[in-house]
């Protein structure tokens with residue numbers, strides 16, 4: 001028997017291959033794959049997993065009623081992720097307490113009540129986990145969107161980051177926003193009361209540029225050095241650029257100069273995912289690499305000063 005724990009990974013939509021490749025690289029044994037669900041031995045916090053079922057177990061069931069009784073006896077809240085036996089799974093789901101599917105207004109904290117996940121692995125067997133890595137159903141955060149004010153949908157990446165962290169820039173903190181146009185991220189930061197130096201080769205949406213605390217500079221994020229702006233509370237980058245350049249020219253420079261307290265940067269991947277490059281970001285002490293709900297072929301690298309210092 002393997003000493004590695006049984007784990008179920010839910011791949012981010014469209015990134016099943018990336019998840020499988022990354023798990024294999026990190027020594028996880030893949031046992032079986034059903035659509036986006038990967039049953040495996042070994043825990044690795046792959047960024048390509050939208051959710052991780054941490055303590056899964058198989059539970060034989062003789063009937064729909066028995067499945068309902070068992071799930072209810074464990075806890076109240078459950079998310080079905082059906083990959084097969086859809087009608088039978090739906091019959092079970094209908095008899096479980098409803099889980100609120102209302103979009104989250106930005107600013108409200110992530111849910112704290114435990115949310116388990118389950119599926120019918122075969123007709124008479126549940127695969128169940130009461131403990132998952134995400135507090136959100138299938139790891140997807142569904143916000144009450146603002147379709148009027150932000151000039152791009154990229155604002156959702158920062159809303160999700162701050163919701164997952166349970167914190168974000170405080171009023172008056174200084175933020176650098178590299179690759180800021182048309183201004184979705186700058187809009188989020190300025191709406192939170194932060195001061196923003198925004199940099200892009202393109203202009204910002206004039207409504208965002210006119211917000212209190214926003215200073216836009218036309219130019220390259222790679223040309224800006226710490227001595228030009230001094231120490232910043234947050235360094236953000238959503239620049240369309242090669243991950244190597246982001247890491248070697250921006251991140252290392254600002255880290256080595258101790259010129260940014262917190263970092264949130266999008267790692268834009270092209271073609272086949274460079275897992276070694278993703279790992280290089282992950283290995284910076286205190287780092288977390290996530291696939292946010294609205295990320296496409298890109299990941300979000302987060303490094304908070306307090307976690308960095310604790311990890312050193």
Ligand SMILES: C[S@@+](CC[C@H](N)C(=O)[O-])C[C@H]1O[C@@H](n2cnc3c(N)ncnc32)[C@H](O)[C@@H]1O
Nearest residue numbers: 152154179181182183184185220221238239240
């Ligand atoms: C995905 S968009 C950013 C969206 C933005 N975060 C928002 O919320 O609206 C990528 C941006 O990176 C910018 N970009 C690419 N290379 C850059 C560079 N070297 N310096 C600054 N901006 C750059 C592009 O002009 C583009 O506006």
